[in-house]
Amino acid sequence: MPIVQLDEHLIDQIAAGEVVERPASVVKELLENAIDAGASRIEIATAGGGKTLLRVSDDGCGIPETELRLAVRRHCTSKLAGGLEQIASLGFRGEALPSIGSVARLSLRSRTAGASSAFEILLDHGHCEGPRPTALSRGTVVEVRDLFQKVPARLKFLKSDRAEATAITDVVRRLALAEPEIRFEITGPDRSPTVFEAARDMGERIAQVLGEGFGENAVTIDAEREAVRLTGLAGLPTFSRGNSLQQFLFVNGRPVRDKMLVSALRGGYADVMAKDRHPVAVLFLTLDPALVDVNVHPAKADVRFRDPGLIRGLLVGALRQAFAESGLRSSSEGAAGVLARMRAGAGSVTPAPRRFDGFAPGGYAAAAGPGPGPGPGSVPGRGFAAPHQAPYDPGASPFRPLAPDAALLDRPSPAPQPLQSVEPGEAAEAPGGEFPLGAARAQLHGNYIVAETETGLVIVDQHAAHERLVYETLKTAIHGRRLPSQMLLIPEIVDLTEDDAERLCEHAGELAQLGLAVERFGPAAVAVRETPALLGQVDVPRLVRDLADELAEFGTRDSVRSRIDHVAATVACHGSVRSGRILKLDEMNALLRQMEKTPSASQCNHGRPTFIELGLADIEKLFGRR
Missing domain, CATH: 3.30.1540.20 (MutL, C-terminal domain, dimerisation subdomain)
Structure with missing residues (x-):
């Protein structure tokens, strides 16, 4: 077969296989664009778990009319002024919008500050129309419909609407943690609104996303080594989960799922956490962009560090030091x-069997089988009889002192006194x-x-x-x-x-x-x-x-x-x-x-x-x- 040049539409679909894995991937790319545009309010609307509708609206700087067509072409971006060595934005590859538009129907409406009107461009499975005038007050609105409808091989591998909606929420939570000053809102017919209001500081945003209980059960991390700084909160070892979904790791504000960082996180909890449990943590790594490569995968979730040993040592050492300095918690x-168990009632709790030697030989003895019922001298509901009890003999008690003094045993019991705490010493x-x-x-x-x-x-x-x-x-x-x-x-x-x-x-x-x-x-x-x-x-x-x-x-x-x-x-x-x-x-x-x-x-x-x-x-x- 001869070598041929692939057409642009097929190239975009191939690229979409790496960039657009599921509806949550689309939301991630669109949110990153909105954050890079300087938005302070971002709204996400979904339907059918994102397969039917995805709409992301922001109040950012917008896109000029003359650049709308470039925005939906591959490898067109405004975020690489400093080259790959100094990437300061979340997005930079220029592949997201054309990849999404090749497997869905995409509309992009935008209005820049001071523009007389807004403009819209349409991308229907690779076919582009516009730009044309439209109504919009400010910012950008990207709407994605019928994701993968013309790519059934990809559509059938998507999960249920609920599972896809949960994945979208997880993406929003991670980016909300990275950008506490931005207000995020998720709405849709299949979910109640979820709102993360703009927070004053990172602690308030962490409480919004993970709940107030996390801050009460976490230690503060703030460490620095060779111009690499690690900050955030790490949950106590006894505050753990059955999976790793509550681990939020960021590198220069970018949410990542790097296996080296996850391994270092596990190493920091070694010896203090069960093997089948996972820590809860929100950790931020800040370092020179030249020391980390974020251009490893189109999804930008993996990173490579120039000195991974330094990063791992900083993370593990900071966690262990924080746990050691936190004292007993x-x-x-x-x-x-x-x-909760006490409120539920102690009667519902079955105590574990314990060995009981009795007070003296010939004490209570369990019956060999079910008893005929309560009788004289029996204990109701126990199935064994209570024999005649001999007078209490302190010398025969199994709880007597190890070396009892005969004079003490013969001494009469003192008169009852009020209960007091025992004070043997300091x-x-x-x-x-x-x-x-x-x-x-x-x-x-x-x-x-x-x-x-x-x-x-x-x-x-x-x-x-x-x-x-x-x-x-x-x-x-x-x-x-x-x-x-x-x-x-x-x-x-x-x-x-x-x-x-x-x-x-x-x-x-x-x-x-x-x-x-x-x-x-x-x-x-x-x-x-x-x-x-x-x-x-x-x-x-x-x-x-x-x-x-x-x-x-x-x-x-x-x-x-x-x-x-x-x-x-x-x-x-x-x-x-x-x-x-x-x-x-x-x-x-x-x-x-x-x-x-x-x-x-x-x-x-x-x-x-x-x-x-x-x-x-x-x-x-x-x-x-x-």
Whole structure:
């Protein structure tokens, strides 16, 4: 078949396959044009999930009559005055409007400031008409109808109207976060109006988009390294979601879905979040446009950084430092869940089975089968009989002191006194501002410590809390020095590509600090002579290949470190205070004080919260005192 020149319409349809994936892609491109035009109010109207109608109206600078035809031609743009090295606008490729017009019916009406009238141009599946006069007060209105009607292969792959409308809303939310000073409004017959009013600052816009609860459960991020600045809010590790839809990442004001940034975000939450949970975050990266390439894909959602290691290190380091400096903070979702269960009624909650040894041999014994019904001496509804109870013998009680004093056992009980708090020492003094977790008052079910604070009470999971304390101690001891290694009797030769072998050898010194000794063995292989002793028997080829892939993609050495941390986490889990262990009051208070001094003590190694805080106001509401 001879080589031929494709016609313009077919070229536009091919380009549309990259730019216009679904109705949400059209909305994204049109919103970016409106923002670049300096709009302060943008309205989006949809019908049929955007497949039937999409209308984007703005009050921006508008397009002159003489430039309307150029606006719907490929590779015509006004946004590349500084070249690809200095891209300061959201759009710049000049492909959006002609691509949309090649797969739909597009009308473009616009009026510039000071113009006597507005003008309109029509683009019907690549056929252009106009410009001609029309009615419009100011700005630009772009209307897209019957998207993909003449491209059935694309139309049948679209999702339901509701799913497409949800995708459009997500696009608007992301751009609304990037531009807090602009008012956005989404309307349509299949949805109630959604409005994001112009905000005074970024905090107010984040509250509009993600709700007030996010700000209460997030830490502020503000870090800078080598002229690259990271700002925003990152949710607490215990304030997580089951998917990554609540992660909003921006580079120079541009919403992106870059896999390196997502990986760095996960790295910042390593050790403090469960593997199947996803953080909630709104983060803004600001850097010189020359240090980032946004011309990677026509959709402009992917970016490439000149120094990805710097960006990843800044993001991970800023998150970990923010969590360490935030102190002990518990997600309000935990307290809200507790209160909701209490309001729902305790009778609907089935307690977990617990071992109960009885007060003395011959205590309550469960019947072998269903009982014949209540009888004399039986307990109604239990199915077992209550035997004759002997007089209480403090010497036989399983709750007696470990070394009871006979004189104390024979001493008669004192007269009843008013209830008072136990005060064995400084650790059990009245709660003050210096003790965020307050003073321990009781232990419930052998696992939960109840502490009193100035503003309410705290319930601590003793096993989860101690597990985090032991884990942090182990990590400090492990990574504070060169890790011990075990020498292999026969060096393991691992075949790699030449580039992977080169990257591994470049980081040989840093890997040796982690106990992994590698050296070059020919042009495309490495020899492993030592492995970290903590890992025991390890699949060396798999470890090295995983490490090589990670160095190639992210430039990090986290594979070895994460495996070592996993061993430390396992040791911490098995070596911490077990559930069911009875603690003395001093031990409980000592655990609380150590939690207050330990970073990331708000959650255990598996991402579960270590404590839940209930405010006094919420407790009073449960009892009708407010």
